[in-house]
Amino acid sequence: MSESMTENLHRADDVFAASLEDDTLLLNVTTGRYHGLNPVAARIWELLAAPISEDQLIAQLLEEFEVTPDVCRAEVAAFLASLRDRGLLNVN
Secondary structure (H helix, E strand, O other): OOHHHHOEEEEOOOEEEEEEOOEEEEEEOOOOEEEEEOHHHHHHHHHOOOOEEHHHHHHHHHHHOOOOHHHHHHHHHHHHHHHHHOOOEEEO
16 A cells, blocks of 8 residues: 555645535635536545545545446546645645
């Protein structure tokens, strides 16, 4: 298991979220940029409210959604990388 799979992930402090129907919008206060999330991404955002490892996040999503473990792991890794790149996610 890689170290990144066990590190604690959590939302960046300078991000505000608002739900609009089936979508969630994030505002990075530092950059002033908005980011839209689909329902699955919004669920990941909800789970990031408290520190959680990538493995724990994937396990939770596998319980909630009909997806194979390999697909889930790949999609979550890509989404988390996107959040990190945009300054929306802290890792420690």
